[in-house]
Amino acid sequence: MALGTGCTARPGNSRNNKTGSWRVFRPAFINERCTSCGMCRIVCPEGCIGENEEGLPVPDYDYCKGCGLCAEECPSEAIEMKKEEK
Amino acid sequence: MHAQAFPAFGVERRGAPVQAFVRFDNKKIRLRSQIYEPDYIIVQDSTLIKDVNVFYGMKEGGIAIVNTEKGIESPVPKGVKVIMIDATSIALQKIGLPITNTALMGAFAAASGEIGFTALEDAVKRRFRGDLATKNIAAAKAAYDFVKGAA
Amino acid sequence: MLEITEGSLAVADAVGKCRPQVIAAYPITPQTHIVEALADMVANCTIDAEYITVESEFSALSACLGASAAGSRVYSATTSQGLALMFEVCFNCAGMRLPVVMTIANRALGAPLSIWNDQQDSISLRDSGWLQFYAEDNQEATDLHYLAYRVSEDHNILLPSFVCFDGFILSHTYEPVDILTQEEADRYLPRFTPFQRLDAEDPISFGLFAAPDYYMEFRYEIDQAAKKALSVFPKAGREFAELFGRDYSGLVESYRMEDADCALVAMGSLCGTVKDAIDELRDAGNKVGLLKIRTFRPFPADEVKKALSGVSRVAVLDKNISLGSKGAVALEVRDALYGSQIPVHDYIIGLGGRDVRKKDIARVVSLAGEGKGDLYYGLREEVLK
Numbered sequence: 368m369a370l371g372t373g374c375t376a377r378p379g380n381s382r383n384n385k386t387g388s389w390r391v392f393r394p395a396f397i398n399e400r401c402t403s404c405g406m407c408r409i410v411c412p413e414g415c416i417g418e419n420e421e422g423l424p425v426p427d428y429d430y431c432k433g434c435g436l437c438a439e440e441c442p443s444e445a446i447e448m449k450k451e452e453k
Numbered sequence: 454m455h456a457q458a459f460p461a462f463g464v465e466r467r468g469a470p471v472q473a474f475v476r477f478d479n480k481k482i483r484l485r486s487q488i489y490e491p492d493y494i495i496v497q498d499s500t501l502i503k504d505v506n507v508f509y510g511m512k513e514g515g516i517a518i519v520n521t522e523k524g525i526e527s528p529v530p531k532g533v534k535v536i537m538i539d540a541t542s543i544a545l546q547k548i549g550l551p552i553t554n555t556a557l558m559g560a561f562a563a564a565s566g567e568i569g570f571t572a573l574e575d576a577v578k579r580r581f582r583g584d585l586a587t588k589n590i591a592a593a594k595a596a597y598d599f600v601k602g603a604a
Numbered sequence: 605m606l607e608i609t610e611g612s613l614a615v616a617d618a619v620g621k622c623r624p625q626v627i628a629a630y631p632i633t634p635q636t637h638i639v640e641a642l643a644d645m646v647a648n649c650t651i652d653a654e655y656i657t658v659e660s661e662f663s664a665l666s667a668c669l670g671a672s673a674a675g676s677r678v679y680s681a682t683t684s685q686g687l688a689l690m691f692e693v694c695f696n697c698a699g700m701r702l703p704v705v706m707t708i709a710n711r712a713l714g715a716p717l718s719i720w721n722d723q724q725d726s727i728s729l730r731d732s733g734w735l736q737f738y739a740e741d742n743q744e745a746t747d748l749h750y751l752a753y754r755v756s757e758d759h760n761i762l763l764p765s766f767v768c769f770d771g772f773i774l775s776h777t778y779e780p781v782d783i784l785t786q787e788e789a790d791r792y793l794p795r796f797t798p799f800q801r802l803d804a805e806d807p808i809s810f811g812l813f814a815a816p817d818y819y820m821e822f823r824y825e826i827d828q829a830a831k832k833a834l835s836v837f838p839k840a841g842r843e844f845a846e847l848f849g850r851d852y853s854g855l856v857e858s859y860r861m862e863d864a865d866c867a868l869v870a871m872g873s874l875c876g877t878v879k880d881a882i883d884e885l886r887d888a889g890n891k892v893g894l895l896k897i898r899t900f901r902p903f904p905a906d907e908v909k910k911a912l913s914g915v916s917r918v919a920v921l922d923k924n925i926s927l928g929s930k931g932a933v934a935l936e937v938r939d940a941l942y943g944s945q946i947p948v949h950d951y952i953i954g955l956g957g958r959d960v961r962k963k964d965i966a967r968v969v970s971l972a973g974e975g976k977g978d979l980y981y982g983l984r985e986e987v988l989k
Contacts, residue, residue, distance in 0.1 A: 370716075373715070374715055374716035388498075388500040388501075388504075389469075389470075389498060389500065391541060391551040392551075450541075450542075450545070452522050452523050453498065453499050453500055453520075453521055453522055453523065453541070455779070455780060456608055456778070456779065456780070457777060457778070457779045458777065458778040458779075459772070459773070459776055459777040459778070460772070460776055461772075462719070462772070482779065482876075483741070483876035483877070483879050483880050484876060484877050484880045484962070485770075485773050485873045485874070485876050485877045485960075486877055486959050486960060486961040486962065487959050489961070
C-alpha cells in the first residue's frame with residue numbers, strides 16, 4: 368500500500384507534490400531594484416523564496432502559487448506579476 | 454428537462470484540481486455515479502493535461518473545450534473535436550479576475566449547441582447581480598462569439 | 605415550485621419553512637452550505653429564529669438540547685467527526701425525550717481523514733435513540749425534514765431525528781427540487797406544542813438520575829417510543845402525500861420487486877444508481893429488484909420481511925462497516941429474515957467516497973448469484989495478498 372499501517376507517511380513527502388502549475392501570474396524579480404531586504408521571503412506563504420550568495424531572492428517556481436503577496440509587500444517595487452502563458 | 458450537476462473535490466485547498474460533472478436528460482436523472490464517458494469535456498487549466506488523461510472515455514463526435522493560450526501537445530482521441538480558447542485572458546479582460554467559468558460556459562454553449570445564449574444569460578443573471586452579472590455575461594458572450602466565429 | 609438548486613440550499617430552505625425557533629450548528633464539510641444559508645436567513649430576518657454560534661459540535665447540540673427543553677422547535681446539522689463529537693449529547697437528547705431535528709450530510713469517519721461520503725457517521729449513532737431517515741434524492745431530503753418534525757414532535761414519540769442525505773453526492777448536487785411555499789409548509793407542519801418544558805412558573809428538571817431500580821424502565825420507554833414511529837411515520841407520510849402528491853408513507857420502498865429473484869437492499873442516494881442498474885439488468889432478462897430502506901431507526905423488520913419473502917437471495921449494499929462484524933444494514937436484514945431460508949449476502953461498498961457505478965451493481969448481483977457475499981466490494985488487490 369502507498370501508505371503504512373495506521374495511514375502513516377514519512378516526513379517531507381509534501382515536496383513531491385509540486386503545487387506551482389496552477390499559477391495564473393508569475394512573480395518576476397527585478398534584481399536591479401532589489402535592496403535584499405528579505406521582505407518577500409518573510410511574507411511568502413509557501414516559503415518558496417530562497418536567496419543566493421549576493422543576497423538576492425531566488426524563487427522556486429515548482430511551488431510558487433502566484434499569490435502575489437511578495438509583489439504586494441516589496442518596498443522597492445522590485446517584483447512584477449506577469450501572466451503565465453498556458 | 455432534467456439536469457444534475459455535482460463536483461468531485463480532491464484535497465481541500467484553493468487551486469487544487471477538481472472535477473465537476475453535468476448530466477441533462479428529458480427524464481428524471483437517478484444515476485449518481487461520476488461520468489466516465491462524457492460527450493463533452495471542459496478543461497479549465499491546460500497544465501493539468503500532462504498529469505491527467507482528461508480525454509479518457511471520450512467517444513467519436515465528442516467535443517473538448519480547452520482553456521489555453523499556447524495550445525496543447527498531447528494526443529487527442531480519434532474523432533474528438535478540440536476547441537482551444539484563451540478563457541483566462543477573456544476573463545481578465547471582461548471580469549478583471551482570472552475566473553474562467555462563465556467564459557467557458559459561453560464557449561460550451563457555442564460549441565455544443567445544447568443551450569442557447571439567452572438561457573445562459575438568464576442563468577448568469579440568477580447567479581450574479583448588477584455589475585457582476587454584466588461582466589460575466591460579457592465574458593460568456595466574448596467566448597461564445599469567439600467559438601462561433603472560429604467554427 | 606420546481607427549482608434547480610443545490611441539495612444543501614433546498615434543505616436549508618425547507619428547514620427555514622419548518623419555522624425553527626433556535627438553530628445552533630458548527631460548520632463542517634460537507635454540511636457547511638446548509639448552516640451558512642440558514643445563518644443568512646436569520647441575519648436577513650427572512651426567518652424568525654435565534655442562531656447560536658458555538659465553538660464546537662458538542663456545544664451546538666448542547667444548545668439545541670437546552671433550547672428544546674425550554675420549549676422551542678430547534679434545528680442543527682452536522683456530519684462525520686462533528687457527529688462523533690456530539691455522541692454524549694445525542695444520547696441525552698433522546699433520553700430527555702427532546703424532538704430535535706438534525707440533518708446529517710453523511711460522511712466517512714477518520715482516521716484516515718476523509719471528507720467524502722459513506723454512512724458510517726449516522727450508522728454509528730444507531731443505538732442512541734434518534735430516529736434515522738435516509739433520502740434517495742434532494743427532493744426526498746428536503747421533504748423528509750417536514751416529516752421529521754411531525755414524527756419527532758408527536759407526543760406519543762418525543763424523540764429526536766436525523767435526516768440523512770449523502771454528503772457531496774446529494775448535498776453538493778444541483779438538481780430540480782419542488783420547493784414548498786411557506787403557506788404550504790404551514791399547512792402540513794403546525795407550530796410546535798411542547799409536551800413539557802422548562803418554565804420558571806412551573807419548574808421541572810430534565811434527565812435526572814435513575815437508580816438501578818428504574819433505569820431499565822426509562823430505556824424501555826424510549827425504545828417503545830421509537831417503535832411507535834413505525835406507525836406514526838407512515839401516517840405523516842400519507843398526510844404529506846395528500847397535500848403535495850409525493851408519497852413517503854413507506855418505511856421501505858420496493859422497485860421492480862414483483863417476481864424478483866434477487867433483491868438488492870440499499871439506503872440513500874445509492875438507490876438511484878441501483879434503480880438504473882436494475883432497469884438494464886431487467887432488459888437483459890435478470891429478475892432483480894430493489895428494496896430501499898427509508899427508516900433505519902426504527903428498523904422496519906416486518907416490512908422488510910414481507911417485501912423480501914418471495915425472493916431467492918438478498919444482496920445488501922452497506923455504506924458502513926461495523927468493524928469486526930458486518931455491515932449494519934445486512935445484520936438487520938438477516939435478523940428480519942431469521943427463520944427463512946433466504947440467503948442474505950452483505951457487500952461493503954462505496955466507503956470514503958468510492959464511486960459506485962451501474963456495472964458495480966451488476967457485478968454484485970452476479971456475485972450474489974454465485975453465492976459469494978460478505979465481502980468488501982472492489983478492494984485493491986494489494987490488501988488481499
